[in-house]
Amino acid sequence: MTREIPTNASLLSRLEREGVLRTGAVREAMLSTPRELFVWDGYRDEAYVDWPLPLGRTGQTISAPHMVVMMLEELDLRAEMKVLEIGCGSGWNAACIASIVGARGSVVSVELIEELVEFATRNIRRAGLEKIVEIHHGDGSKGWPPFEAEEIYDRVVLTAATSRIPDFPVRQLRREGVLLLPLGDSPAQILTRVVKDRAGYLSTRPVCPCVFVPLVRSEEA
Template identity: 40%
Template sequence: MEYKEERLRLINSLKYQGLSQEILDAMYRVPRHLFVPSESQIDAYVDAPIMIGQNQTISAPHMVAMMCDLLDLSEGQVVLEVGAGSGYHAAVISELVGESGHVYSIECIEELVNFSRNNLKNAGYSNVTVIHGDGSEGYPEYAPYDRILVTAGAPDVPDSLLNHLKPEGILVIPVGFYFQDLYQIKKELDGSISKNEKGGVMFVPLIGKYGFNMKS
């Protein structure tokens, strides 16, 4: 099934967020049902989070769209995503940066690394690379990045990510534990940082060196 009617219904509901047509078109093109467990495919186009295993979720479509809007994505950009999850958000970003751009997505849970890689492959995305590692430390191999997205709540904004952001780059990150504030952070040409709060959100906690210690 392609869920065309369900996809269209979802996109029509997102139009009221004031999103660009580019984001709406990208959201429509991504087959979200290929990025959730098979038993959840019937709910893939409901605007709500979905459990994907390992106590992790795929974000609600309106949140994915909002974060893409805050990232101000365009053709040819190189993006670092911290937290691949199912690969869905990376696929939407991939649509927006195009074949001349690339998404590097880091995931610390090995089962989700394999899950997201398979989903992206099955959906036909070739400009997304999923890496097994600690995303809170960034990923220096392809730094600096035009844009950085964090899909989990961090204790604070890691310097490691700010250091991997290009001048005139944008970082979008939730900060907090149970309930978080979403921040859009911009690095100016002179290296100075501006931080803008964009509202309350709820994500799983960031795990890793600069994340929360979930063992205590």
């Protein structure tokens, strides 16, 4: 018996039925940035299976589609927003964000592992999104530019787990902005939504349990 290989459309239909995929903007982002363009060589047939896939021997993964959809929905992205992503991995999440914020928005993605910087950069160019997405080699826990305290970004998203909310990315978040991160120690964390109010105070809301690889900081690399 031949195993049926799931497609992007069938995966998204299932996520809609399950209530994970809720908005047209996120659906369109997932359709316009197919995961198969961002997986490591040898994993194309598994691109639409709903689980994480390894990125070579880097120790990192491309996230499961349901988790990417959930994070995009929680970020509540809109056109023209400026977004900081900490941990670009394969570039897929940055590409999905870029397709929502559009040509007048921007995505700044910071990655510490040089092999992934090169891989994600190639993928973003192949997707035709290099005018919206900037990928930088560095420690994203220090923000971008590093140690800058100015409020720059409408949204900040971490794609790796940390036991505490990093200081400089919060400082770089604009008032009424949203920061989303997997919060907690391994092996499991809580996806957490942080909102900075008009006065600069933070409020947090747990979204769901999750499992992410740990955030690699420069002093650990």
